[in-house]
Amino acid sequence: MKICWGLISSTESLWIKVLRTKYGISSLYLQADLPSTNCSYLWRSVSKLLNKTLKGAGWSISNGKETRFWWDYWTTKTHSLIDYAIVPVREDILHGKVADFSFNSRLPNHILLKVASIQPPRLERGHDQIFWSTSNTGNFTVRSAYHYLAGSRHEDKDSSWLLAWRWNGPQAICVFISIVLHDRLKTKRELMRRHFASNGYCDRCGLDLESTLRVLRDCPMAQRIWNHFVLRSFQVDFYSKPLKEWIIYNIQSKEQYEWNLDWSCIFGFTIWRLWYWRNKFQFDRVYVDSKYVTQESGHNDAGRGKSTC
DSSP states (O other): OHHHHHHHHOTTSHHHHHHHHHHTOOOTTOOSOOOOSSSOHHHHHHHHHHHHHHHTEEEEOSSSSSSBTTTSBSSOSSOOGGGGOSSOOOTTTTTOBGGGOSOOTTSOHHHHHHHHTSOOOOGGGOSOEEEETTSSSSOOOHHHHHHHHTTOOGGGOOTHHHHHHHSSSOHHHHHHHHHHHTTOOOOHHHHHHTTSOSOOBOTTTOSSBOOHHIIIIISHHHHHHHHHHSOHHHHHHHHHSOHHHHHHHHHSOOOBOGGGOBHHHHHHHHHHHHHHHHHHHHHHOOOOOHHHHHHIIIIIHHHHTGGGO
């Protein structure tokens, strides 16, 4: 990708000129598909990554003669204007530059407002400037390219993983919540996926594969515990969410339980103890009654340790 970026942004470098001349690339934008047959492995790799690299490039408008109106990322960081077109764009203007357009009725109003907020192109301002839009500095780095290819562009970073560390409770439970959010508990289903177990079914109920949700919510033993805390009118919603959404919703909850305990505190402690007692049964064959776990989660430990949650 670094070479792709060089082809787009460093047109005066000698090695760039050599590559462009060798493969007959004259356009700054490399609009057409690059030749990928009868060429080196390096060039085949470049041809595969070019479109992704172009999507990571942003443009700062000066004279408007280099930036493509419909295809380049000069108004938003996530989409080109062609994605917002409300009517088909004619072929004769499809590849026009920003300087070629004054007003465009093919775009919705909120996008036209974005276009209007950008200073109009002027010849005396010089050439348009290209920058790497996925880094804070605008400079291309291997680190930012890696995160971009991994689907974590800086403006769209998923902050849900930080919620585990913001949970107001013991550090051990914060670590556990983070593992759950990544769905990395060593359940029997996970061990079977890694070929460490031949049977992935829950040992306590034997009704289904032992997944993270099965252990922490959907196993009949876990449901008996949750039913003690969750009102019947809320149970349908409580039991219907997928794993990540379920965890995030509950650890962010501002609801209060008995003795003014935070629900997020009780929830975090309960899933932690559910995993603990699952392991006690798995390895020591110690079966704990759900009433005891409920009392431990909602009354004794939570009540005495309010300052830790």
